[in-house]
Amino acid sequence: MTPILELKGITKQFPGVLANDHIDLSLNKGEILALLGENGAGKSTLMNILYGLYQPDEGEIFINGEKVMISSPTDAIEAGIGMVHQHFMLIPVFTVAENVMLGYESVKYGDFLDREDASKKISEIAETFNLPVNPRDMVRDLPVGVQQKVEIIKLLYREAEILIFDEPTAVLTPQEADELFKIMRSLAEQGKSIIFITHKLREVLDVADRIMVIRLGAVVGETTPDEADKNSLAAMMVGREVSLVVEKEEKTPGDVVISIQDLVVADKFQNIVVDHVSLEVRAGEIVGIAGVQGNGQTELVEAITGLQKSSGGQITLLGEDISRATPRQITELGSAHVPEDRQADGLVLPFPTAENLVLCTYYKEPFSKGVVLQYQTILEHAEKLITDFDIRTPSALTPVSNLSGGNQQKVIIARELSRPIQFLMASQPTRGLDVGSIEYIHKRIVQKRDDGCAVLLVSPELDEIMELSDRIAVMYRGKILAVVNRSAVTKEEVGLMMAGVMPEEDFTAKKKHVVERTF
Amino acid sequence: MTSATQTIEHKRIYEISPSRKLAMGIAELLIALVILFGFVLNSAPGTLTRFVMTPGGIDVGTMGDWIIPTRSTLIALLIITTAIGIYQLIRGFGRATNGMIGLCGLFLIFGFLTWQAGGTSVNLAGMLASAVLLAVPITLGAFSGVLSERAGVVNIAIEGMMLMGSMFGALIGSITNSTWIGLLAAILSGMLLSLLHAVLSIKYKINQIISGTVINIFSAGMTAFISQKYLQTNQALNNPPLFPRIPIPGLANIPLLGPILFNTNVFVYLMFILLVVIQVALFSTRWGLRLRSVGEHPRAADTLGIDVIKTRYVAVILSGLVAGLAGGFFTLGSVGRFNEGMTAGKGFIGLAAMIFGNWRPLGAIGAGFLFGFADAIGSKLSLLGSVIPPQIMAMAPYVITMIVLAGFIGKGDMPAADGEPYDKE
Numbered sequence: 001m002t003p004i005l006e007l008k009g010i011t012k013q014f015p016g017v018l019a020n021d022h023i024d025l026s027l028n029k030g031e032i033l034a035l036l037g038e039n040g041a042g043k044s045t046l047m048n049i050l051y052g053l054y055q056p057d058e059g060e061i062f063i064n065g066e067k068v069m070i071s072s073p074t075d076a077i078e079a080g081i082g083m084v085h086q087h088f089m090l091i092p093v094f095t096v097a098e099n100v101m102l103g104y105e106s107v108k109y110g111d112f113l114d115r116e117d118a119s120k121k122i123s124e125i126a127e128t129f130n131l132p133v134n135p136r137d138m139v140r141d142l143p144v145g146v147q148q149k150v151e152i153i154k155l156l157y158r159e160a161e162i163l164i165f166d167e168p169t170a171v172l173t174p175q176e177a178d179e180l181f182k183i184m185r186s187l188a189e190q191g192k193s194i195i196f197i198t199h200k201l202r203e204v205l206d207v208a209d210r211i212m213v214i215r216l217g218a219v220v221g222e223t224t225p226d227e228a229d230k231n232s233l234a235a236m237m238v239g240r241e242v243s244l245v246v247e248k249e250e251k252t253p254g255d256v257v258i259s260i261q262d263l264v265v266a267d268k269f270q271n272i273v274v275d276h277v278s279l280e281v282r283a284g285e286i287v288g289i290a291g292v293q294g295n296g297q298t299e300l301v302e303a304i305t306g307l308q309k310s311s312g313g314q315i316t317l318l319g320e321d322i323s324r325a326t327p328r329q330i331t332e333l334g335s336a337h338v339p340e341d342r343q344a345d346g347l348v349l350p351f352p353t354a355e356n357l358v359l360c361t362y363y364k365e366p367f368s369k370g371v372v373l374q375y376q377t378i379l380e381h382a383e384k385l386i387t388d389f390d391i392r393t394p395s396a397l398t399p400v401s402n403l404s405g406g407n408q409q410k411v412i413i414a415r416e417l418s419r420p421i422q423f424l425m426a427s428q429p430t431r432g433l434d435v436g437s438i439e440y441i442h443k444r445i446v447q448k449r450d451d452g453c454a455v456l457l458v459s460p461e462l463d464e465i466m467e468l469s470d471r472i473a474v475m476y477r478g479k480i481l482a483v484v485n486r487s488a489v490t491k492e493e494v495g496l497m498m499a500g501v502m503p504e505e506d507f508t509a510k511k512k513h514v515v516e517r518t519f
Numbered sequence: 520m521t522s523a524t525q526t527i528e529h530k531r532i533y534e535i536s537p538s539r540k541l542a543m544g545i546a547e548l549l550i551a552l553v554i555l556f557g558f559v560l561n562s563a564p565g566t567l568t569r570f571v572m573t574p575g576g577i578d579v580g581t582m583g584d585w586i587i588p589t590r591s592t593l594i595a596l597l598i599i600t601t602a603i604g605i606y607q608l609i610r611g612f613g614r615a616t617n618g619m620i621g622l623c624g625l626f627l628i629f630g631f632l633t634w635q636a637g638g639t640s641v642n643l644a645g646m647l648a649s650a651v652l653l654a655v656p657i658t659l660g661a662f663s664g665v666l667s668e669r670a671g672v673v674n675i676a677i678e679g680m681m682l683m684g685s686m687f688g689a690l691i692g693s694i695t696n697s698t699w700i701g702l703l704a705a706i707l708s709g710m711l712l713s714l715l716h717a718v719l720s721i722k723y724k725i726n727q728i729i730s731g732t733v734i735n736i737f738s739a740g741m742t743a744f745i746s747q748k749y750l751q752t753n754q755a756l757n758n759p760p761l762f763p764r765i766p767i768p769g770l771a772n773i774p775l776l777g778p779i780l781f782n783t784n785v786f787v788y789l790m791f792i793l794l795v796v797i798q799v800a801l802f803s804t805r806w807g808l809r810l811r812s813v814g815e816h817p818r819a820a821d822t823l824g825i826d827v828i829k830t831r832y833v834a835v836i837l838s839g840l841v842a843g844l845a846g847g848f849f850t851l852g853s854v855g856r857f858n859e860g861m862t863a864g865k866g867f868i869g870l871a872a873m874i875f876g877n878w879r880p881l882g883a884i885g886a887g888f889l890f891g892f893a894d895a896i897g898s899k900l901s902l903l904g905s906v907i908p909p910q911i912m913a914m915a916p917y918v919i920t921m922i923v924l925a926g927f928i929g930k931g932d933m934p935a936a937d938g939e940p941y942d943k944e
Binding site: 051053072073074077083085089090091092093094098102103104105107111112113 | 803804805806808809811812815816818819820821822823824825932935
């Protein structure tokens with residue numbers, strides 16, 4: 001049988017990086033092929049070539065045995081290829097029907113939109129593939145899981161046969177992810193062929209028929225879920241053995257370091273995104289905020305670190321009210337912030353590593369005297385941190401923009417953790433990092449906690465929350481649904497709460513008891 | 520299968536913000552105080568206010584004058600405004616908060632007119648008729664902005680396009696002695712400038728504000744040069760014919776509305792036609808859906824095979840077409856000659872009207888009428904010999920623009936990719 005899709009010798013060179021190095025891939029009809037690799041391994045580049053967003057330097061694409069040229073998304077759509085992008089390609093202020101038909105509209109009387117006809121077709125697809133959506137809903141009002149279904153319907157509406165899913169679970173709760181896998185399975189059973197891009201090992205083992213591992217732009221191996229396990233896949237991905245568990249001892253927390261009372265924060269559209277949140281973090285404990293991205297965590301963190309004004313409530317850090325304090329005042333009280341978007345908020349990319357390492361302290365002795373920066377001291381300080389935190393950089397004067405993501409993150413970690421701090425606000429500290437860097441950063445955070453620092457950790461990765469936290473607060477649509485002891489919950493229970501489902505009565509009663517004990 | 524999907528209810532801050540509720544209530548009570556001390560206590564009992572309800576020079580659709588007792592009317596306005604303010608402070612109007620403050624503002628203006636005309640008369644219909652005419656360039660400017668910004672290109676060059684349009688309208692209109700050829704020239708000059716804006720901001724990805732500013736400065740200089748060099752030395756080149764008043768049979772006979780809306784010049788009719796055309800084209804056609812998608816999320820549009828660059832070019836050039844038309848209004852529909860800088864910031868006020876109108880044609884025309892009315896009050900009352908200096912009254916439309924732009928009304932639905940050049944990678 002001819003494969004429905006074949007890529008032969010695809011090569012793509014970016015300035016300084018060989019993103020794809022003679023990649024061969026074949027996909028059979030009705031099959032789910034997982035493309036596994038770390039961030040930056042070249043998976044997304046390969047799929048963008050297939051979807052016509054990039055042009056390959058070398059290589060050929062065959063569909064049903066026939067050679068095709070794909071030079072734009074229009075070509076890809078015509079060839080029956082559809083892609084669910086990692087960042088949804090949906091327009092929030094359009095309805096589901098408008099989003100689905102955009103570019104492929106139903107019209108009447110010349111150029112007038114026929115919304116009725118489009119809605120009817122969408123309902124038929126929804127029925128056939130069990131993807132319940134209402135064509136008249138505004139996309140911005142839909143939960144992320146439903147938005148993803150809209151993306152899938154978009155492809156089916158165009159009668160795509162080859163479906164590419166680019167990191168589709170990044171924004172989903174574990175339960176939503178399981179539902180997505182069910183949908184993928186049923187699509188495959190109905191004859192659609194699927195390429196599934198991910199860096200999460202569990203998902204690959206759960207859903208794929210076949211697994212292809214990519215490292216540094218080249219295919220390093222092919223296997224099936226039956227033959228592989230998590231450890232062997234991780235080793236293939238990284239190129240060495242890695243430890244997947246964090247080691248950490250039980251500790252008794254000390255005094256309350258930060259206390260949030262009834263906090264309300266609104267976004268720029270005046271929607272309430274943090275809705276009367278109260279939370280405490282004590283010295284020597286890690287409190288993890290679990291929740292799907294976009295449930296108010298970002299705004300909560302910005303309010304705590306002084307980057308955004310709150311509309312109500314109070315935040316007290318080490319006995320001082322910081323609700324109206326500036327970021328610098330908050331930093332000087334002894335707090336550190338590892339921001340969610342390291343390139344936008346954590347670093348000044350064109351500045352040298354050494355300068356980025358003193359961004360919080362440059363104006364104080366010994367880094368400056370009066371208004372003059374003491375460059376010698378700044379450089380010595382940088383050399384020391386580069387050694388201590390194992391930052392791989394050609395020199396202290398190299399701009400941080402030239403460092404890899406993992407090393408950029410280490411620069412932030414070094415800057416924030418090398419100061420005498422009592423509170424650490426870590427927001428997605430390992431986002432997009434390779435397994436090796438994750439291991440290192442986790443160790444550092446646990447070490448800070450052991451030194452008596454209060455740590456508030458925000459992460460959409462449930463595994464990370466489960467491994468690091470002493471207590472877990474679940475955030476859902478701007479509210480903290482529950483605060484529970486790590487040891488008293490399972491991953492499934494937290495996952496359910498992330499979807500807004502509160503556990504049953506007896507469960508809550510048990511948990512309440514635990515919560516009271518911890519306070 | 521479950522057919523219903525869950526949707527998220529957005530709670531808004533104004534529904535819970537006590538400070539906003541308080542501020543609005545206080546503002547309303549302040550308006551009540553102004554009515555009390557400014558007007559009620561300054562008016563003599565027994566005086567009458569006469570509002571003339573037919574604009575001057577009109578003989579179809581006339582109606583009798585409207586005579587009201589000055590003081591009782593003012594007291595009624597005072598009581599209603601105070602009641603609104605107190606209710607706002609105690610209970611709050613929730614979603615209707617903005618509407619209520621707007622209503623109080625309207626009462627303030629009406630109270631001012633009633634007080635000012637106490638014992639004499641004001642031609643209210645004449646004021647409204649001139650408000651409509653003054654609203655034309657502002658509304659057309661706002662339409663121009665809607666077309667371009669809905670596709671994601673900020674166009675602050677509307678002012679320059681209008682100025683250029685008004686100059687070429689006068690020049691070509693004088694040479695050919697034809698209003699329509701003059702108007703065509705005005706439109707073409709607007710389109711040419713917008714093509715320049717499109718090339719600079721879409722192709723070369725120059726900051727759209729800079730590109731627009733450059734075009735504004737260029738237009739001011741160019742029109743001043745041609746005006747001084749040719750139009751002033753040879754008055755025959757600056758004497759275009761004016762579009763006549765065209766009464767619409769039947770409709771022109773409706774009292775009050777007829778003379779104001781249906782017995783006027785072609786620009787007012789074009790404004791209403793464009794309102795319908797743009798509203799329908801943007802929100803009910805394939806063309807409009809694609810144009811809006813490019814202004815909201817160009818990358819998404821691109822992945823669906825929509826040509827982002829071409830769509831933006833078309834939108835900006837149409838924006839120039841409407842701006843040129845607005846320019847033609849000054850010389851061919853209103854004044855009958857070109858004066859340097861005669862657009863006087865109407866293009867910018869048009870942009871304010873676009874924002875105030877939430878990037879929608881219907882909202883834009885509403886905002887255009889508001890600004891036009893502010894303008895009309897300013898000019899009429901300075902003729903009436905008000906105690907307020909005419910210079911202060913002339914500032915009214917600009918002050919209202921500033922208040923509106925300062926976000927007093929709250930943030931609207933700006934296209935998400937407005938002002939961002941599109942890079943295909």
